[in-house]
Amino acid sequence: MGWSGLERNKLDFLLTDLLPVELSELFSFSSLYSFLLGEKEQTILESTIQKLKEAKAKGNAKMFNNGWGTMPLKYSILKGNGTLREMSVIQPFSAINLFLFIECFQKEILDFFQKHHCFSLRYHKKNTDLFYKTKNKRGTEYFDKQVWRTGKAVIQQTGSYFKVAPFESINAFTSSLAWRMANFKYKYYAKIDFKACFDSIYTHSFSWIIERNVIDAKAANNSHLFITIDRVLENINGQFSNGIVVGPEFSRMMTEILLQRIDNEVMFSLDVNGLKWRKDYEVFRYVDDIFIFASEAKYVDLIIEKYAEMGEKYRLRLNELKMSKDETPYLPKEWLENTRIIADRIGDLFFKGSKEDYHTLDEDRRFIVLTDFVPVDRLKDEIAVLMKSYPDDRRSIASFLLSTLMNNISKKKDGYKLFKKDREGKAFLLIDLALFIYAFFPSFEQTRKIISILSYINSELDFINNKVLNTKLFNTIRRYEFVFETENLFDLCDWFPLLVEYNFHLDTHVEQELINTISETDDPILWANFLLYSRYNDSFFKNVLKQLESIIETRIDAIIVDKEMLQTEFWYILIFHNCPFISTSLSVKIDGVIDRIKNKAISDQIQNDYPSYAMTILLCEFLQRKGKMGKKPEESFFAWNGCKSFGEQITYRTFQRTLFKKYKKNRYGLYASVQ
Secondary structure (H helix, E strand, O other), rough: OOOOOOOHHHHHHHHHHHOOOOOOOOOOOOOHHHHHHHHHHHHHHHHHHHHHHHHHHHHOOOOOOOOOOOOEEEEEEEOOOOEEEEEEEOOOHHHHHHHHHHHHHHHHHHHHHHOOOOEEEEEOOOOOEEOOOOOHHHHHHOOHHHHHHHHHHHHHOOOOOOOOEEEEHHHHHOOOOHHHHHHHOOEEEEEEOOOHHHHHHHHOHHHHHHOOOOHHHHHHOOOOHHHHHHHHHOOOOOOEEEOOOOOOOOHHHHHHHHHHHHHHHHHHHHHHOOOOOOOEEEEEEEOOOOEEEOOOOOHHHHHHHHHHHHHHOOOEEEEEHHHHHEEEEOOOOOHHHHHHHHHHHHHOOOOOOOOOHHHHHHHHHHOOOOOOOOOHHHHHHHHHHHHHHHHHHHHHHHHHHHHHHHHHHHHHOOOOOOOOOOHHHHHHHHHHHHHHHHHHOHHHOHHHHHHHHHHHHHHOOOOOOOHHHHHHHHHHHHHOOHHHHHOOHOOOOOOHHHHHHHHOOOOOOHHHHHHHHOOOOOOOHHHHHHHHHHHHHHHHHHHHHHHEEEEEEHHHOOOOOOHHHHOHHHHHHHHOOOOOOHHHHHHHHHHHHHHHHHHHHOOOOOOOOOOHHHHHHHHHHOOOOOOOOOOOOOOOEEEOOOOOOOHHHHHHHHHHHHHHHHHHOOOOOOOOOOO
16 A cells, blocks of 8 residues: 555655645656655765754854755735735755755754744644554555555645644634633633734844844854744745745744744743733634633733734734634634535435445445435525625635535545446536535635545546546536636646546637736746646647747746846746757757756856755756656656546545545534634
8 A cells, every 4th residue: 555654754855845735736846856865866965964964063154055045936826815825836946955954953943842832733843653654544545546656746745744733723723622621711812813924024033033032142153043044034035035935834834933932922921910821811823823812801902912012023913904802702603604504405415324324225225425306506596695695704615515525425435336326417416516616716725625526426437438428527617617717727727637637628718818817927837737738739739839938938038147046937947847848949948047057056166065056966967867768757847747647646635635634523624714
């Protein structure tokens, strides 16, 4: 079953903590990961780590100070309130930078968390169970084929290299004994957060932590943890000090350091004012969401005042618009109860008995999607009313309802049969219902749930090879293709390889709208996805490729010499350097940029043996790889050979994120904030 029991490599940090979850499935660091596991590359890495640790011990040299700057690729995804949140994909060179940083400072970071996590609900600890395995044998068995096919890519974007404790989600906390007891023990409650927390963090704030502690300031040197964090955060964000990149788990880890510092300053100040923790008050913080419980209303106000005061020291301001105060117990929002009613009705469409009950059924009745009449139109009307009644909670409502569908349909993996023979019509009713819900809030998270639902049903009905069912599915999806015209394309990117897998294509006018949108976003990952999708028609593909080649050439010409990786345009090199479709002349032009970077690093290394030069050469050698026939491999940062059984891979990824990470304890898999 995969590589069950094999100890994980420390390089797994590249695959788990450095990319956003909300990212195209066809982009990954997995090929770089495999390259760095080579004997020669491991020798270079180990030598570099040793040099960095020696420099750290001496303390007189600035670590990660020369030649490490890169520009991330920024894009936007839907937030819970329907607005867009800017995300970042860090460059592969920055991923190496952060791997080396963690190798040098892991102990200090984890020790800091252990000593200062007074209010934190989510901080990092050493993971003592770093193995390639799952504890759910049935899940592993069902996806065994997928595990072997995707290799170590299955661990990417699925979890944290470190253990996150004590809670993995806000929902886990608000379902816990700690939450219930706080509501019983204290009379008053408040919830606050910092406004645009990640965007507002000033990297020099980490250096300020030292300056405001006399003992730390006297002991500080150039290789101090907080001074190095300041520098590394600038390196991965185009050398900007305002804001830190949003998306990677690493960013949450760094933010946790600063927020724990603020927690401790608040706690100390409250103690000076005579308030005793766990007697007069309790505070629980999940990243920048802060839950306050106190025995008196004035204590709540004082705690809020202290968070405003201490946060201001580090340029963090409370979000006045989202602040809420009330008496306990805290009650769920009205939308939740109304959504549960509809979720229960959706649940009634499925067999509810145990596995033992299921096996006692006659064989012709052994299926879990019931054959009873389903008033789908009425159900849709009720969902529409719910969405209109609570427009600010559409994300949570869609997540709740789609999770209800997915969790029932996913029983397929446990050996259940979904549909009675010759009753495939039920499948299309469920798919149509899922797409209807999805259209109200087509976020990245909900896109993957839809793909998972389709994949589970496909494993029984085989939409891909059954022409009749394929046509029916195509017509069902076509009814909702307006989503591609009206919604945020970065949330929809995984649809493109799925459409390829099922041999579907969108309407011509929709495709033109997509081309216009992708041109405006100027995002190479979106372009790459759409180029692969366009191959269903040779003429269409050639037109898209011609337009794209012109864009790539323009972007390459705009790259400034000696500052290549600090240019957003360099992302076109990273994505298309091994594209098998671009012209020879354009490929040669891309190779020329890579050669220029490598030759300069070799020359600079002779003058100063900085670690960044050795890593630059290593990255360029990765980009220059060629096979026996002299061609570049189609697997690099973008998978130009596509992804076999794409739907299954997304399903496996979704399964890991929702079930393996303890969401299985929640009936509907809801993990929305209680705000």
